[in-house]
Every structure is written in structure tokens, then in C-alpha cells.
Amino acid sequence: MIKDYTLTVTNQIQVADTIYELTLAGDITKDPIAAGQFVNVKIPNPAYILRRPFGIAEVNVDQGYIKLIYRVVGDGTQILAQLTKGATLNVLGPLGHGFPSEFLNQAADVLIIGGGTGLPPLYELSRRLSAQGHHLDIALGFPNKQRVFYETKMAQFGHTVVSTDDGSYGLQGTIIDLIDQNFADKSYQAIYACGPRGLELAVSDHFSGHPHAYISAEARMACGIGICNACVLHTTADTSGATNKKVCTDGPVFHINEVVL
């Protein structure tokens, strides 16, 4: 059930260059949240009328908090980065559909592919899949060494490898190079990816036709609940040119062959 929550900042730490982890406590964890769902956060300044959508990085039901991880890219996220313990934030959610996993066999082999700030929803997904006894291989790409985050935290869920665009950390190369070099001989029952458009296009191409390969799409969004139609994508099966999928309500998770990125 989508609700408008007032959540309290209980912690905020910088996890890499320009990247922050925000812990928010409140009633949002009292209803079910799927891994891959997102929230739309109101910037606590009336000058900014568009909310900012963020994938939910972690859900802790027992302690009643969620975590968001975001990169400071403009004035709105700069304001978020200045929030300290005790501040409150208006958060709409949980929104969208999460990563499907109900089809997985017991102890299934799963490949997780994350790029930059696409990683957060994959952390929660990996945490759950690992707890369910699935075997995870994890490929993470970042622009450079300064922007690497959560490598150790992801490594607790499976074999984790890292690449950077400039080679300053891990393999220098693309995410596909990284996968080819480490996991080429393996096959997976499911593949889950989230990252920049280029990464998701490469993943969609590389695993085209795989029955359970999913990406979580990013889009410039306004409402987050399906009423404004800002975040639409064409569908691959469309012959009329007029049908669409909304990233906010039909997604953000799609099968790789469902939408045109």
C-alpha cells in the first residue's frame, strides 16, 4: 500500500566520493516492501517541487528502518546530503514492482550485475536471495576507485568482482568484460541488473532471450505513482508505436526483452 510517510533520519554516512547512505526510521517497514521497489523523496525545501526517486537499498523490519544510497548530482541531493540525525523526511512509497524471484529453484545460481548507484536495490535483493540459500555471483562496475562502494558488503552474499571504467580499481573494462572474465563458463537461472542505461543495454544484449534476466530501469520521473506519464518506455512487442510502459508503476523492474531502453 502506497502511503505518505514522515521518516526520521537516524544516520547518514558518506560511503564513497559524492555517494551517501541515508538511514530512515519509521512506519514504512510495517507493510511489506519487495526488493527492487523504490521511494519518492520530497526535498525538504519548498523551492523543489519534484520528488527524487531512489531504490530502497535495505529494509530492516525488526529495527524499523530503510536505507537509501544516492549520489549528489544537483541542488536537491545536496540538500539531502546535509541532513543529520533527527531530521525528518517526507517519503512516498513503497512504489513500483520489485525483482521477481518466486520461480527460483532451491539453491539456484543467480548473477547480480550492478553499476554505480544502480547497486542499492541489488543489495536488498542479494541479502534476501542469500538468506534463502541461493548461490550468488556478483559483478559490480564503477566509474573509478573513488566511487566504489559496498564491495565488502556485497561480498558477504557471494563471489564479488569489480571493474572500473578507468582501471583505477579492479578490472579496467566494461561490465560484460568483467562477466566474461569471471563467470563465462557458468549458467544462471536468473540474472538481475541495475545501473546506467549503457550497462543495462549491454546486459540486455548479452543475455537476450534468457527467460529470467531482469533490469531495473531508471527514468526522469515526476509523480512516481503513474499519473503524470513522464517516465514511459516503448515496448518491444509494440507494432502501433502508441503503447508504453511506465517505469514507475509497470516497472521499474522489467524483463530485458520487454521494453526499449
Add this chain to the structure above:
Amino acid sequence: MTTLSVALPGLALKNPIMPASGCCGFGEELGNLYNLNQLGAIMIKAATSKPRFGNPTPRVAETPQGMLNAIGLQNPGVATIVAEKIPKLHAKFKDLPIIANVAGSAQADYVAVCEQISHAPGVSAIELNISCPNVAHGGMEFGVDPTAAFELTKACVNVSAVPIYVKLSPNVTDIREIAKAVAMAQPAGFTLINTLVGMRFDLATRQAILANQTGGLSGPAVLPVALRLIHQVRSVCDLPIIGMGGVTCAEDVLEMIIAGADAVAIGTANLTDPFACPEIIAALPAVMAKYHISSIESLIHERKGKLVK
């Protein structure tokens, strides 16, 4: 005890508040969040004769106290809207008057869509969108030319089974000239304002942020412009006006009625806060009491006595 009801042609509104077209879809999503029967009415998303994907993305950009949008009249086409969207909304919310927004690229399209949609169950009125700034053909072309606006309105009034409210563009030299011309075609009233054409650029790419280049500005930034234009139309015309443009709170609603509106639509505020309309409705009685306003109708009546022409 304050009274919120307002009676307009075709519309017995229990309160003056309605979500504006393009900011509430076809009521499905908001209807999952709260009971839409508490709204005065709903202005559903524009219908065109054929399905439209709309513009390429990005379709939105933030601006100080506002936003630009260039959705481009995305809709599944009038046939689907009449067969599926409107019946679904009407079945779930029987007490909700539906105002159907009609758009097109040629007069014949507008006329056909008006005729068809005006017979749909639950549709109490039509908002004739002659002012969409985000389509290459039609839309605003009609709304900026007094003769074309008159001809189109007249043709649609002739075929519609429900009252027609004509949505005026702020992107004109003198809105009074357009309003006077449209009034000659005897619509039930006006809705205004549609969005103001604007642009934003990305410093890194040196390109316009919106794929459509230009988009419509909305949000709190446009409120004073909307108030001025509503006041101007009110000064030359007695037809009912459903005002809109940057309204976010009960105070804004009353200010817009003082300016010349008879009811008020809430647009962009729904995108910031999906519960904006019920929150404004709930806040109205206390704010009215504070300013000694016993009813919305009394405020409208008071204005009629005082309005400076």
C-alpha cells in the same frame, strides 16, 4: 458552518476542488489512494481520436518553484477511454462528476471526439483543450487565434451532449480577445490557465533538457500569472471559470476565486503530493472561517459586486 458547494453548468460540485487534466491520469491511481467521491470533480487526461505515445523522453524538468512538462498528449485514444477508462472510473466512484479533456490536431478530430466522449456514462462536461503547448499540430494553434478558437468551439458545442468548458492558453498577447471570441460560440465556460511555454538547458551537454526542447511551465511559480489572466478574462466575460495554475493550498484556492474563478483545479501539486486535493478540501473550512467566508458561493457573489472592470 461553511458551505463548499458550487453549481456550474452541468456540474453540481460538492466543493470547488478538482484534480487538473494530466495530473490525475484517468483516476485509477489516485482512486487506489483515496476515495475520489470526496472531490468536486475530476478532469481526466486528454483524449484524442487515435492512441498517442506522446513525446520522447525526457519529458519533465524541474524549475524554481515549478516544473516543465512535455508529455505530448499521451493517451490510449478515445475508443479505449470511452470503452474502458471512463466506465471503470464511473463504476468505482458514482458521485464523482467527470470532466473529459478533449484534444486533437484538426477540427474534425475535436468534433468527433467531443461527440463520442460526451455520451460516455459519468461524463458531466468537456474541457476543450485548445491550448496544449506540447504537440506539433493543433492544440495551441487553435487557442492563440480568435477566429480558429471561435470556429472550433462552435463546432464542438453543436455536437456535444454535455456543457463545454474551453481551456485557454496563457501564451497569447491578450487573453481577453481570445476569451471574447470563444464566448461568442456559447460554451458553458472557461478553464484557465494551461501551461506557459518554457525551456531549460543542461550545462554539461549544452542541450535542452526536454527531448521536445520546449515544455509547459506549471507549479507555484505560475500562480500570479494565472491569477492575472483569470482576472482579465473575468473582466470581459461573465461565463463560469474553472481556474488553475500553481494552486497548492486552501488560501490559493480562495485567492483564485477572488481573482475571478468559480471553481479551482489542482495540477502539479498532485505530482508533489498525491493527497493534495483531499488535504486542500479538508483545510478549506478553517481558512474560510478565518477570513469570514461563509460559503464558496457567497465569495463568488461578493466578487461579482466588487470586481474592478
